[in-house]
Structure formats: C-alpha cells, structure tokens
Amino acid sequence: MSLSFRISLSLIAGIFFGFIVVVLSCLLTATSFAEFAGEIRSPEIISAILLSLETSIAVVLLALLFGIPAAYILATKRFKGKNILDTLVDLPIVLPPLVCGLAILIAFGGDGIFNRFDVLFTVKGIILAQLFVASPFLIRSAKTAFESIDQDVMDAARTLGASEFYTFKKVSLPLAQGGIASGVVMTWARALGEFGATAMVAGCIPYRTETMTVGIYMHAMSGDISASIALSLILASFAFTTLIVFKYLGTIGDGNLETRGAAA
Amino acid sequence: MIQLDGICKSFGENEVLSSLDLSAKKGKMFVLLGSSGCGKTTTLSVIAGLTKEDKGDIYLDGERINDTPPHKRGIGFVFQNYALFPHLNVYENVEFGLKAGNKRSTRGGNKTEVKRALELVGLDGFENRNPMKLSGGEQQRVALARALATEPECILMDEPLSNLDAVVRERLRHEIAQLQRDIGLTSIYVTHDLVEAMALGDRIAVMNNGRIEEAGTPEKIFYKPENEFVARFIGMKNIFEGKIAALDEDNGVLQVSTGNFDLTTVFVPSSVGTRVKACVRPEEIILAKSDQNTNVRSARNEIAGRIVSISQNGPLMRVLVDVGGDEMSVDITRLAARDLGLNRGDRVLLTFKATSVYMIL
Numbered sequence: 001m002s003l004s005f006r007i008s009l010s011l012i013a014g015i016f017f018g019f020i021v022v023v024l025s026c027l028l029t030a031t032s033f034a035e036f037a038g039e040i041r042s043p044e045i046i047s048a049i050l051l052s053l054e055t056s057i058a059v060v061l062l063a064l065l066f067g068i069p070a071a072y073i074l075a076t077k078r079f080k081g082k083n084i085l086d087t088l089v090d091l092p093i094v095l096p097p098l099v100c101g102l103a104i105l106i107a108f109g110g111d112g113i114f115n116r117f118d119v120l121f122t123v124k125g126i127i128l129a130q131l132f133v134a135s136p137f138l139i140r141s142a143k144t145a146f147e148s149i150d151q152d153v154m155d156a157a158r159t160l161g162a163s164e165f166y167t168f169k170k171v172s173l174p175l176a177q178g179g180i181a182s183g184v185v186m187t188w189a190r191a192l193g194e195f196g197a198t199a200m201v202a203g204c205i206p207y208r209t210e211t212m213t214v215g216i217y218m219h220a221m222s223g224d225i226s227a228s229i230a231l232s233l234i235l236a237s238f239a240f241t242t243l244i245v246f247k248y249l250g251t252i253g254d255g256n257l258e259t260r261g262a263a264a
Numbered sequence: 265m266i267q268l269d270g271i272c273k274s275f276g277e278n279e280v281l282s283s284l285d286l287s288a289k290k291g292k293m294f295v296l297l298g299s300s301g302c303g304k305t306t307t308l309s310v311i312a313g314l315t316k317e318d319k320g321d322i323y324l325d326g327e328r329i330n331d332t333p334p335h336k337r338g339i340g341f342v343f344q345n346y347a348l349f350p351h352l353n354v355y356e357n358v359e360f361g362l363k364a365g366n367k368r369s370t371r372g373g374n375k376t377e378v379k380r381a382l383e384l385v386g387l388d389g390f391e392n393r394n395p396m397k398l399s400g401g402e403q404q405r406v407a408l409a410r411a412l413a414t415e416p417e418c419i420l421m422d423e424p425l426s427n428l429d430a431v432v433r434e435r436l437r438h439e440i441a442q443l444q445r446d447i448g449l450t451s452i453y454v455t456h457d458l459v460e461a462m463a464l465g466d467r468i469a470v471m472n473n474g475r476i477e478e479a480g481t482p483e484k485i486f487y488k489p490e491n492e493f494v495a496r497f498i499g500m501k502n503i504f505e506g507k508i509a510a511l512d513e514d515n516g517v518l519q520v521s522t523g524n525f526d527l528t529t530v531f532v533p534s535s536v537g538t539r540v541k542a543c544v545r546p547e548e549i550i551l552a553k554s555d556q557n558t559n560v561r562s563a564r565n566e567i568a569g570r571i572v573s574i575s576q577n578g579p580l581m582r583v584l585v586d587v588g589g590d591e592m593s594v595d596i597t598r599l600a601a602r603d604l605g606l607n608r609g610d611r612v613l614l615t616f617k618a619t620s621v622y623m624i625l
Contacts, residue, residue: 152347155314156407158334159341160361160414166335170364174351 027236031229039230047207048215049234055126055211056191062127063135063187068180071139072168075146076154093136100132101200108201121203126211129197134190138183145179146172182249189242193235265290266311266418266450271320273306273474280306282474284320288418288467291448293441295465297455297485299497303474304454308420311452312339324417335364340416344423346403348395354406355391358382361414381413384443401432408440418450425460437463458498462486470494487545492624495543501593502544503624508536517564517618524588528564529621541624546595548620551583553604554611564618567592571610574601585612 039045074086092100106112108119108128119125149172157167173180195213202209204218212231219227266288273281280303288294296304309315311322313334322329329337349357358381362374382388385405390398395406404424411419424440425433441464444451455461461468462482469479470493478491489495495503509521516531520542527542534540544565554568569587576582581601583594594614596604606612 150345150347152343152345153349155309155312155334156341156343156347156410157349157360157364158314159312159337159339160410161335161338161365162360163333163335163364166364170360171349171351 024236027229027232031226031233035226036230036233039227040234042227044206044210045215045227045230048210048212048231051123051126051210052192052212055123055130056188058127059130059134059191060138060184060188062131063138064180064184067135067138067183067187068142068173071142072146072172074139075143076172089136089139091136092133093140097129097133097194097196097198098200101129101197104129104132104197104201120201121205121209123202123209125202126198126209129201130191130194133194133197134187137186137190138180141183141186142176142180145176145183148179149175178249182246185242185246185249189239189246192238265323265325266294266452267323268307268311269321269323271307271310271322272318273303273310273315274318280474281310281317284475286469286476286479288450288452290325290450292466293444293451293453293464295453295455295461295468296471297458297461297465297468297497298471299456302471304456304471305422307471308341308422308452308454312341312420313337314341338414338417340411340414340419342404342407342411342419342421342424344426346395346400346407346427348403348406348410350396352395353391354382354387354393354395354398357395357406358410358413361410365414377413381409384412385409386439399432400428401436404428404436408443412443412447412449416449418452421451421453423455424453426455426457440464458486470497472497488622490624492541495541495624500543501546504542504544504590506540506542508534508538508540511536520621520623522590524590525567527621528618529623530618532623534625538625542621543624544592544616544621546582546593547580549592549594549614549616551585551594551596551600551604551606552613552615553606554613556613563615565614565616565621567614569612569614571606571608571612573608574606583612585614587614 040049070089074082074089104125105120108114108117108125117124119128153175154167154171157171158164162170193213194211195217198209198211199214199217202214204210204214206218210218212235216228216231216235219225219231266286268284268286271281271284271286272279284303284307286294286296286307296307298304306315310317313329313332317330324337324339349360352360355378358378359374362377378391379388382390385408387402387405387409390402390406395403398406407424421440425436428436437460440453443449444464453461453464455464465482467479468482468485469476470485470489470491471477472493477497478485478489478494485494486498489498489500492503504520504522504527506520506522506527508518509526510519511531511534512518513531517528518531518534520527520529520540522542527544529542550563567587569585569592572584572586572591574581574583577595579598580595581598583596583601583606585592585594592614
C-alpha cells in the first residue's frame with residue numbers, strides 16, 4: 001500500500017468516525033449533569049424507562065418461545081414452502097416498522113380479523129409491535145446456529161437411544177446456545193429501540209404507552225429537549241452495553257466448546 | 265442378525281440403493297466394501313433408521329424394524345468423523361446413551377458402565393478430558409466406547425478408520441477386530457479399503473451402484489470372485505475373454521481359447537463353445553527369460569511373450585508382458601527382477617498352474 005493511499009484512506013475513515021463521535025457527543029454537551037439527574041428523577045421518565053425494559057424483556061421471552069421452534073424447524077426439516085417461510089421471517093427486518101405498525105393496527109382495529117383482542121393503545125400492543133419487528137433477529141441467529149451443528153452429531157444421539165426431543169434438549173440447544181444468545185441480544189436491542197411500529201400501534205399516552213423512544217420523540221416535539229436528551233443518553237448507554245456484550249458473545253460464539261474445554 | 269430385503273432408496277432422481285439384499289450373521293463381522301458413492305453409507309443409515317427407505321424390509325433378529333424409530337432400534341453407530349458431542353467431556357459422551365435410553369436417576373448410577381466401556385477401548389482415565397482435544401484415534405475410541413456402553417444389539421461402523429493415519433489405523437483395526445470377536449457383537453463395517461475388509465470381515469460383500477455384486481468369505485472374494493466387477497475391484501489384472509475350446513475330464517482340466525493363446529484350467533462341467541472370462545492372478549505367474557530353464561514341471565500353462573514395461577507396484581514389481589496381442593500382468597519381487605536382469609523388449613516365458621487360472625462364467 002502506498003503512503004498517499006494509506007493517508008487518503010485514513011482521512012476518509014477519520015471523517016466518518018469523527019462525524020459519529022461529534023454528533024453523539026452533542027447529546028452530552030447539550031445537557032449538564034444536574035439537568036440530567038433532575039430529568040431521570042421525573043416520574044414520567046422513570047415510567048418510560050421501566051415500560052421499555054418491561055416490554056423489551058417480554059419481547060425477548062416471547063421471541064424465545066416462538067422463535068426457537070421456528071428456527072429449529074427451518075434449520076433441520078425439509079418441507080414444501082420452506083423457502084417462502086424463510087423469506088417471510090426476514091420480511092420484518094427489511095420492512096419499514098411503520099408499515100408493520102400499520103398492518104397490526106388494521107388487523108387488530110375495528111374491522112380487523114383480530115378485533116376482539118384489546119391490543120391497540122395498550123402495553124400488549126407495544127409488545128406485539130416490538131415482537132413483530134424484533135423477533136426475526138433471534139430466529140435468524142438461532143437458525144444459523146442450528147444449521148451449523150454437524151448432522152452426524154445429532155444422528156449419533158439418535159442411535160444412542162435419544163428421542164428427537166431429548167436430542168433437541170441435550171445436543172441441539174446446548175450447541176446452539178452461542179447463536180441463540182447473540183440473537184437474544186440483538187432482539188432485545190431492536191425491541192428497546194423500536195419506535196415506528198410501537199407509536200403506530202400503541203400511540204403516545206404518557207405513563208401508559210410511552211416507551212423511551214416514544215418519549216424522546218414526544219418531548220423533543222413539544223420542546224422539552226432536556227427530557228429527550230436524558231432518555232437518549234440512557235438509551236445510548238443501554239445500546240453501548242449491548243454492543244459490548246454482543247462483541248463478547250461473538251468472541252465466544254460457536255467457540256463455546258473451546259472455553260469449556262479450557263475450563264475442563 | 266440383520267437382514268435387508270429389496271431395499272430401494274432414491275434421493276430425487278438419483279437412485280442410491282436398488283433392491284438391495286443383505287444378510288449379516290449374528291455375532292459376526294460383515295464388511296460392506298465398495299468405492300465412494302456406491303451406497304454403503306446409505307445402507308448403514310437405512311439400517312439405523314436415520315434414512316427412510318423407499319421400499320423393502322429391514323429385519324433385526326427376525327423382527328421387522330422398518331417403522332421403529334432410530335432411538336428404539338438398539339443399533340449402535342460409529343461415524344467416520346467420530347461425531348462426538350463437543351459440549352460434553354469424555355465421560356459425559358460415553359454416558360449420553362445410558363442417560364438417554366433409560367430415564368432413571370443417574371447419580372453415580374452409570375459410573376461402572378462408563379468405566380467399563382472406556383476400559384474396553386483403552387481410555388481409562390480420560391473421563392474428564394475434552395474430546396475435541398484428543399487425537400483422531402482417541403476420538404474414535406471414545407465414539408466406540410460411547411456406542412458400546414449402550415450394549416447395542418449390533419453395531420454399524422462407517423469407515424471409522426479412514427480419517428486416521430496409517431499407523432493408528434492399523435493398530436485400531438486390530439483392536440476393533442479383537443473387540444468384536446471378544447464381545448461377539450453383530451457388526452456391519454463399511455470401507456473402501458481392501459486390506460481393511462480382508463483383515464476384518466468374516467464375510468465381505470462388494471457393493472456397486474446400490475446393490476451387492478457378490479458376498480462371501482474374504483478367501484472367496486479375494487481369490488475366487490465369481491463376478492467380473494468384483495474381480496476388477498479387488499485388483500485382478502489378467503481377465504481374458506474366451507471360449508471353452510476343449511474338455512478333458514479324465515485329466516481334470518479344460519482349455520480356454522482367447523484367440524491369442526490357450527489357457528489350461530481346472531475342469532468344471534460345461535460345454536465346448538461356452539463364452540467365459542478366464543482370470544490369472546499376477547502373483548501366481550512365474551516369469552523367466554526364454555533362454556532359461558524354468559523347472560516348473562507341474563505348470564500346465566506356458567506362454568511366451570515380450571516385456572512391455574516394468575514398474576513399481578507397492579513392494580513388488582509389475583511386469584507387463586505382451587502375449588500374442590493381449591497384455592498379461594506379472595508380479596515379481598524386486599530381488600527376482602534384479603536377478604533375472606529384465607529389460608523392456610526381453611523375450612520371456614510365463615508359466616503358471618491350472619489351478620492359478622479360474623473362470624468367471
């Protein structure tokens with residue numbers, strides 16, 4: 001690599017990284033510690049934080065419950081229409097969340113097929129919207145993990161007298177745990193940051209359906225910028241922690257055998 | 265005893281097993297020999313219940329097991345790539361089948377069984393090791409112990425030694441043979457390796473294109489195959505098409521004419537004019553220079569020829585001799601080749617007994 005090329009590369013990359021750092025640090029410089037401390041004691045902010053945590057954790061649990069079987073089937077079974085199903089799982093990832101939100105709104109609205117469920121403008125609605133948008137991340141990650149398990153290893157379990165369920169429980173799940181864990185982290189992060197679908201389905205009712213992201217938008221629009229900043233900083237710290245955890249999981253990831261082996 | 269009747273299996277358009285019949289005797293080692301892609305592995309997979317056959321019946325000790333799921337068949341399986349559980353240590357790997365099979369509490373309950381299985385394969389003391397950190401040979405021993413611990417009705421081994429280096433392979437092959445005989449475990453062993461098949465098999469079946477070409481004792485398969493594919497597969501070099509030219513029951517011989525030369529072989533009831541293939545084993549031919557006296561009085565066959573090429577064939581030398589338009593391979597020792605001072609183009613005399621010639625009818 002020539003020197004001038006190296007310098008131009010560094011320069012371009014530097015501009016990019018600089019931009020990110022400068023923009024994000026604006027959040028910090030626009031507030032003071034006293035102001036921040038005051039904001040996060042406000043009942044509305046605390047309510048939004050708790051609601052976000054509650055709903056995103058519920059989403060993770062539900063995604064595990066529905067996503068693991070879906071991922072396992074997609075990874076191990078052969079059936080007609082599997083490709084369609086596989087694409088369907090990815091759809092919410094590429095679809096704008098607003099579109100997902102609108103679809104839920106119509107499905108559960110007055111004339112919708114699910115209109116007897118009381119979901120709109122409730123916490124249930126938030127969970128549903130976040131689940132819709134975030135669960136594909138878990139399914140995708142778990143599916144890849146299940147797929148990477150050697151078929152012979154699962155066959156070996158069967159010939160040793162293990163039923164399909166026992167094999168799933170004692171072989172597939174433990175071997176896929178790295179992938180499932182990183183899927184959980186991604187899904188949680190996505191649910192926590194969900195705004196479009198949530199706002200569409202649950203609206204922005206303070207103390208009832210105001211999640212952190214919805215709160216940031218509402219407060220910023222109504223001129224209460226310091227509340228927005230406080231929520232944003234908390235969200236950013238969550239995101240940063242998630243990223244570190246995710247990187248850590250990535251390093252152990254499928255290599256969990258290695259770490260286990262070292263411990264043994 | 266394992267018996268397969270008319271097993272068919274296709275993957276899409278590709279027919280892998282076509283009406284396969286097989287019978288492996290109780291307590292014996294049955295070797296399935298064939299080149300890759302001939303359906304050996306699929307056969308094992310069908311027996312174990314890991315692959316569902318399209319047609320045909322599978323019997324284990326007389327009982328039809330087509331609809332028995334793999335975990336209830338009691339058939340052990342040893343894989344080419346070991347297929348150990350990477351998240352479990354050696355002890356837990358061997359214990360897996362004991363825990364999976366019966367749901368009883370395992371608080372120390374399986375210790376003796378696991379220990380015994382590990383002792384069988386010489387891995388006593390390896391309990392807490394990470395299987396992924398073991399050598400290939402050790403990993404395959406763990407896999408063997410894991411399969412044996414469940415005390416299966418029979419065991420299927422799919423090229424278990426082919427990923428190992430030659431020294432380990434030979435040692436483990438010997439141990440597997442010993443172990444199988446000691447336990448008297450009904451076994452089906454898949455390999456593409458002639459030496460392995462010869463060393464291990466009580467019976468050998470040569471597979472080709474999803475069916476068994478010929479099954480028999482190692483002796484039979486290697487020295488008197490009745491099937492041309494099998495003859496070629498085991499490395500039979502000199503196979504000549506010909507016609508029965510003369511029968512001489514009194515002297516117990518008959519003549520086969522290939523058109524280029526005549527071969528004398530042991531008498532079998534047949535009629536003149538029948539088309540046959542006659543085989544001569546390259547190592548049973550004595551080669552001498554035409555001007556030397558051979559002194560092989562009992563040899564019924566004497567054919568003159570000219571050396572086409574001399575090449576290394578394992579520890580032996582292979583001499584290719586032109587005999588009236590056909591080529592005949594002769595294997596001689598290096599020492600013999602040097603003593604004879606053979607060169608390309610030399611005129612030589614090939615002599616062999618009538619019993620060294622046999623026919624594929």
